[in-house]
Amino acid sequence: xxxxxxxxxNITPIExxxxxxxxxxxxxxxxxxxxxxxxxxxxxYQLNDSSGKIWVLANKTNFRIGEKVVVKGKIxxxxxxxxxxxxxxLYIEEES
Numbered sequence: 419x420x421x422x423x424x425x426x427x428n429i430t431p432i433e434x435x436x437x438x439x440x441x442x443x444x445x446x447x448x449x450x451x452x453x454x455x456x457x458x459x460x461x462x463y464q465l466n467d468s469s470g471k472i473w474v475l476a477n478k479t480n481f482r483i484g485e486k487v488v489v490k491g492k493i494x495x496x497x498x499x500x501x502x503x504x505x506x507x508l509y510i511e512e513e514s
Contacts, residue, residue: 428444429445429447430444430445430446431467432471433469434469435470435493437495440493442492443491444491444510446489446491446510447467448467448472448487449487450481451466451483459477461478462476463476463481463489472510474489474491474512475512476491491510491511492513493508493510
């Protein structure tokens with residue numbers, strides 16, 4: 419397992435992450451399903467833990483598709499307004 423190894427850390431199931439928890443630091447564990455390279459060395463990783471999927475914004479570039487990882491990060495929410503409706507979503511911003 420790559421990423422942050424958190425022995426004894428409380429892993430939060432993805433399905434239990436709530437928008438009301440924005441800026442709370444949590445640990446998530448899951449299998450990397452997608453990788454999207456961004457500018458300035460950052461990447462988005464989509465994690466799946468069988469309860470759901472979430473994107474993780476990370477500075478690390480060493481996660482590989484199919485790899486199981488544990489990530490520590492802050493819960494974030496990005497508004498995406500379209501025709502007066504919010505199609506935003508939660509994501510995790512990795513912390514060192």
